[in-house]
Amino acid sequence: MVWRLFAPQYIFDMTQLIVVDVLSVLVLALTMRWGSYAFVDTTTA
Amino acid sequence: MRSGMCAYNLLMCTGLFSNSFLEAQAPALLFLGQTIVLGTGLYAVRLGMGRGAFQTILIAAVSRVSKEAAENVNRAGEVVLPSFMDVELIYRVALPLFLIAGVWGWWLRKTHRSIFSRPTADYPLELTGFGRVLLFMILPFELLCVMGFWTLQTQSGADTVYRSMSLIFPWGVYMSVVAVVARLLWHPVLVRCKDSPQTPLSMAHTAAHFALTMSILAAVFLGAVCLVLGVRAAWVVACLSVQLLLWLDFSRSMQLRVFLLSSQSLADGARAGTPQDQRARLLPVRVADCCVWGFFTLWYFYASGHVCSFGALHIEAAFVGFEKFYFLPGGFLLLLDTYGPGHGMCLLLLPVLVAVASRTSATRRAAARAHGEGVEFVRRVAQALAGYQFLFSFQFVSQPSWGCCVVLFQLTACPGMHCGVCVLCAEAPDGVAAIRPAVHI
Numbered sequence: 001m002v003w004r005l006f007a008p009q010y011i012f013d014m015t016q017l018i019v020v021d022v023l024s025v026l027v028l029a030l031t032m033r034w035g036s037y038a039f040v041d042t043t044t045a
Numbered sequence: 046m047r048s049g050m051c052a053y054n055l056l057m058c059t060g061l062f063s064n065s066f067l068e069a070q071a072p073a074l075l076f077l078g079q080t081i082v083l084g085t086g087l088y089a090v091r092l093g094m095g096r097g098a099f100q101t102i103l104i105a106a107v108s109r110v111s112k113e114a115a116e117n118v119n120r121a122g123e124v125v126l127p128s129f130m131d132v133e134l135i136y137r138v139a140l141p142l143f144l145i146a147g148v149w150g151w152w153l154r155k156t157h158r159s160i161f162s163r164p165t166a167d168y169p170l171e172l173t174g175f176g177r178v179l180l181f182m183i184l185p186f187e188l189l190c191v192m193g194f195w196t197l198q199t200q201s202g203a204d205t206v207y208r209s210m211s212l213i214f215p216w217g218v219y220m221s222v223v224a225v226v227a228r229l230l231w232h233p234v235l236v237r238c239k240d241s242p243q244t245p246l247s248m249a250h251t252a253a254h255f256a257l258t259m260s261i262l263a264a265v266f267l268g269a270v271c272l273v274l275g276v277r278a279a280w281v282v283a284c285l286s287v288q289l290l291l292w293l294d295f296s297r298s299m300q301l302r303v304f305l306l307s308s309q310s311l312a313d314g315a316r317a318g319t320p321q322d323q324r325a326r327l328l329p330v331r332v333a334d335c336c337v338w339g340f341f342t343l344w345y346f347y348a349s350g351h352v353c354s355f356g357a358l359h360i361e362a363a364f365v366g367f368e369k370f371y372f373l374p375g376g377f378l379l380l381l382d383t384y385g386p387g388h389g390m391c392l393l394l395l396p397v398l399v400a401v402a403s404r405t406s407a408t409r410r411a412a413a414r415a416h417g418e419g420v421e422f423v424r425r426v427a428q429a430l431a432g433y434q435f436l437f438s439f440q441f442v443s444q445p446s447w448g449c450c451v452v453l454f455q456l457t458a459c460p461g462m463h464c465g466v467c468v469l470c471a472e473a474p475d476g477v478a479a480i481r482p483a484v485h486i
Contacts, residue, residue: 012353
């Protein structure tokens with residue numbers, strides 16, 4: 001039973017999920033960074 | 046987007062019950078993807094878009110080419126290219142690289158034009174110096190490095206002098222990726238007003254500008270992926286670029302068409318012009334967007350010569366630019382090789398898909414009026430990213446013991462990320478809280 005947890009298929013699936021999670025957080029950080037520049041309200045400052 | 050994610054997950058879950066889908070996922074993915082692309086083409090014909098239908102046929106045809114290219118990647122044996130100035134060298138190395146440069150140049154130029162073709166008489170815009178370098182020089186530079194590396198590495202008479210010389214080229218690519226990412230995180234704006242560089246951009250330019258920034262980032266990333274995958278996968282990377290960018294263009298023109306049709310019927314006084322109707326008309330496009338993105342991701346994982354087994358890892362990818370194996374850089378290059386072409390590229394181009402899709406929707410405009418344009422846009426991107434993460438969690442359903450944990454984790458993490466963004470946008474004292482539309486043209 002336990003060995004099935006370490007089958008390559010699941011390890012690859014898990015890695016892909018981790019890669020997607022990490023990358024999407026990076027992309028989101030860039031989006032928010034970009035957003036904070038593009039929309040900064042300098043007219044009232 | 047949400048409905049599209051649901052449709053995709055439903056398809057994948059149904060697929061998990063079929064043994065043949067698990068056994069032969071790659072061909073099944075290709076077939077399903079082509080079917081959905083061509084089906085959307087039929088919908089485009091119904092909406093009276095001949096060009097869109099032609100584009101879908103082209104995308105499906107490129108899928109066929111990518112299948113041939115994928116078979117070439119998996120062929121055993123060391124790559125030995127013929128000597129300089131041979132026709133085969135041009136066909137195997139130069140042609141795909143020119144195709145990549147051409148299709149990215151076309152897309153970047155198109156996005157660039159969509160910013161500058163707007164009426165900006167009282168607000169003349171220009172690219173910043175760095176923006177100009179990024180737009181016109183960085184990808185050709187990377188591809189030249191890649192071409193130099195491949196030709197020096199794989200010459201039939203390559204000796205040690207050639208090999209040590211060739212190590213300069215990968216570092217050119219790595220340094221340009223690091224420089225671009227660092228610069229975009231430090232100051233991500235590539236367009237400024239000619240007269241007063243401090244003036245922020247208008248609402249009208251935000252989505253197009255964001256699409257440009259993310260496309261440049263994806264292009265730079267593609268250079269590194271192309272380098273690491275090696276000369277055999279050159280045609281696969283070319284097919285990937287053509288398919289993703291053509292689909293982005295197709296999706297953009299479909300959204301525009303639906304918007305035009307709706308506003309036309311609104312002008313005629315028909316009931317068909319309401320936002321609900323627009324949403325109903327856009328539904329097939331959104332579902333197709335998500336399904337196609339999911340299928341492209343997994344298909345290019347397989348097409349670039351990977352399968353889910355450790356023996357099939359491309360160990361040689363860890364040595365691109367290094368003489369020995371170093372754990373961290375080598376591991377990172379291995380990750381880039383394995384998940385770069387499918388997951389990395391689709392993820393980097395996903396915000397572009399959101400940007401080109403969110404320009405015309407009436408519901409988005411209403412929401413943007415309520416929350417502010419910037420907040421609404423960042424929320425849309427967060428939602429799409431969360432949904433994209435979720436696409437891959439259902440792969441675990443067939444493995445009950447930790448599959449349930451993973452699905453539960455994603456079930457909480459994805460909305461968590463989305464809510465976190467909403468809270469940050471609404472309440473943080475500075476930074477993102479300052480996201481307000483400042484100038485209206």
